[in-house]
Amino acid sequence: MSDDPNGVGFISNSRGVSDVPTIATQVPTQPRRRSFWILALLLTFGVGFLAGSTADELAFAKDTSDPYSKLETFAQVLSQVERSYVEEVNQEDLINGAIKGMIQSLDPHSSFLTPSELKELRDRTAGQFVGVGIEVGVRDGAITVIAPLPGGSAEAAGVQTGDIIVSVNGASARSWTLQDAIKAIRGEEGTSVDLEFQRKGEAETLHLLLERKVVQVVSVESELLEPGYGMIAVKSFVRNVGQDVRTQYDTLVEANGGEALKGLILDLRNNPGGLLAEGVDLANIFLESGLIVSTEGRSGLELARHEAQGRSSYIDVPLVVLVNGGSASASEIVAGALQDHHRAVIVGARTFGKGSVQNIYDLEDGSGLKLTIARYFTPAHRSIQGQGITPDIEAADVELPKPAAEPDRTREADLPHALENHTTQAKPEAERKEITNLPTRTALDQLKAFRILSGKEP
Template identity: 45%
Template sequence: MLKSGRTKRIAFGFVIIVVALVAFIGISTQRRCDAQGGKDYEYIGLFTDVMTIVKKSYVEEVDSKKLIYGAINGMLAALDPHSSFMSPDTFKEMKVETKGAFGGLGIEISMKEGILTVISPIEDTPAQRAGIKAGDQILRIDERFTKDLTITDSVKRMRGPKGSKVVLTIMRDGFERPKEFTLVRDIIQVKSVKSRMLDNGYGYIRVAQFQERSDEDVAKALKALVEENKGKQLLGLVLDLRNDPGGLLDQAVRISDHFIENGKLIVYTEGRDKESRMQFTASSRAKEPGYPIVVLINGGSASASEIVAGALQDHQRAIVMGTQSFGKGSVQTIIPLADESGLRLTTARYYTPKGRSIQAKGITPDIVVEQMEMPKETARRESLFIREKDLENHFENTDAEKKTDDKKEVTKETAKENADAKKAVDPLKVDYQLVRALDLLKSWEILKKMGPEKR
């Protein structure tokens, strides 16, 4: 009996200790909650109160889903210009967009100082053909002012069936007053990579947007340039990232990886949690030869474009030429939600290998070159030059085989060739920045041939 009573006393004492411990933990937890997030519960209560009032008293019956979606949109819009909520339709469209095909106008947009602003028009789209430029402020979409619209709402209003029209009211530096641009919607097929030879040995690659296959396309372009150069190594490369609004981070890393030595840092990200703190280094895959590279950027170069330009600049693998880039130095994580909607949330800032944050600053070119109109070769300029035939008493050409005007018979084939030549505009005749980039590459090769003793 004594043993049994003693056991009961021990058990009773143990229960008291447990109750006291639970009470202590509960009090501590409550204090911690009050200190850290007590206000959160208060505001959530406020939200549910408002929702209940709206559901009960609003002049018309309101769908709960509409209210919740609107509340989430407002919540994310209060954070930064790049965080947003995507409805199931918008989320689905976003996933299609990264594959390179989507409907709309072909404009990458952002909020800048509260104004809907064009980061850049995508190449060969209705926006570019209509004359929309990087930095343009979109004040109205049709009759709706954009001041109170989120980016998601703005995108929805600019999307639509192929062939339908939309009017954008644009304000631009140099405009005395806003101007209206009428655009015809189209299915946007973005070819992310284009390439060509500029001159003997000098290649050109243009990346319009960083999509799922951009790295593969760049690899194919590099190979094609060598083949076009009769199997010889390139003497230099222009990597054109102008008006490239960015895209997928992993594609920026992989494209940089073609040119940066194994193990070297390409970009790193910093955020609040462990998952957002990452480093991306060059892999051990085969690299491009060490030919000189000029990277072209401008105010429409953003995000992934700036990662590539910054990495090549920091490692002195390329000269960056052009004008200051856009300055989007944040990383957005796409988070799928239960009802097939999605969250685009800013989770980190990225930094170049030397630790530069380009957020709201951009990449500064090594050589600043503004885009200018190329000088036109006119008859008037030609007339300024005096030639032998203009001199008094000059000798005539007595070559019997030559006709007076060296006239050729103009066949249908010749006329077609001439017409086609007029249509195909050589970018080296109209693109001042590209001409300067090629000149730099050529002078690089000349200096290398001279050797240090001749410089």
């Protein structure tokens, strides 16, 4: 995420980042803590000793069987840089840079977070942050917009899913890591950043000056499309999404005159993910029983299984889920679970394909480590990593043209001496909104077809 330090939809958390239970307790942490303590001790004592020494005076033990013996080389390099680099250097910046480089070499979603970045992450999962309002990830080696966020300056300026960030404030982003992009785009509230985008199918790039401002994430919205049929859009999986969806469903029922809905559309388009627990909670609303998602760590070791709880709040309504290339992480967990259990028809375009789990660890100095600890699998043990969820029905996210007026035709009732219709009560015409979005129209048609084929409509 460009102005969000957690990348594309981190889906787990630990120790102070959130109060949601996580799988962190199932992952052995002692070896990692030992490595950080060893690093801290070597840097505190070893580097202090090296600062006034020459290479010939180094007195570290050279035990090559010890995996931490390479820290001697690191300490030598750090000492040499501090003594000989052409300009003054800050030791803390050098060490943080080295740690960031180590973590970034693992995968696009693991990262070292400074205290300020960790705070931003907490704010983001709480549903508010400062930025231009776009989620970004690395796709085919390029920094790519996963989704513009409602209320952000990027959405207002017309930034679209799939736009590639070419440069930030004139600096080329073509060889950047995800964290490079996040750092460059992030800034103080009220300041602006110049972003250059390359849009698919267009020769010229697009330059936009976007203001950094507080973005209040509206995670759940709902709309009654026509009597009996509603849509709930989930924008991101921040805290309390599951409860918000239940509330919005009750609102739709109330708007429908208190009668149960005939069908529901769950819109996960451009939802980049978020907290794993919230994704599980959302799937729980529509599944009575069965596996929702499992996670596997190193060597295929299963770390966690999340099962539907059969809660009284289960919503038994025909369901269609909308997805696209901006649906990632927890969105894919929900779509995959509902698809594998044949609980919903998935409509739209193939999803982003982020099938990994990140955990957040608080470190002693207030910084944090976001580390990929597992892959997740759908109930049918499908890995979404790099593949995404393929919809049951493909529908490009485009707007339909308004239908042309039907030419005047002579009908039965227009014929001379036509027989009268003696039906005692004509079926009233339902109030309907004009729906021009192709996936939404397709989803609504699917729900109506289900009602007809199941004999629930005359």
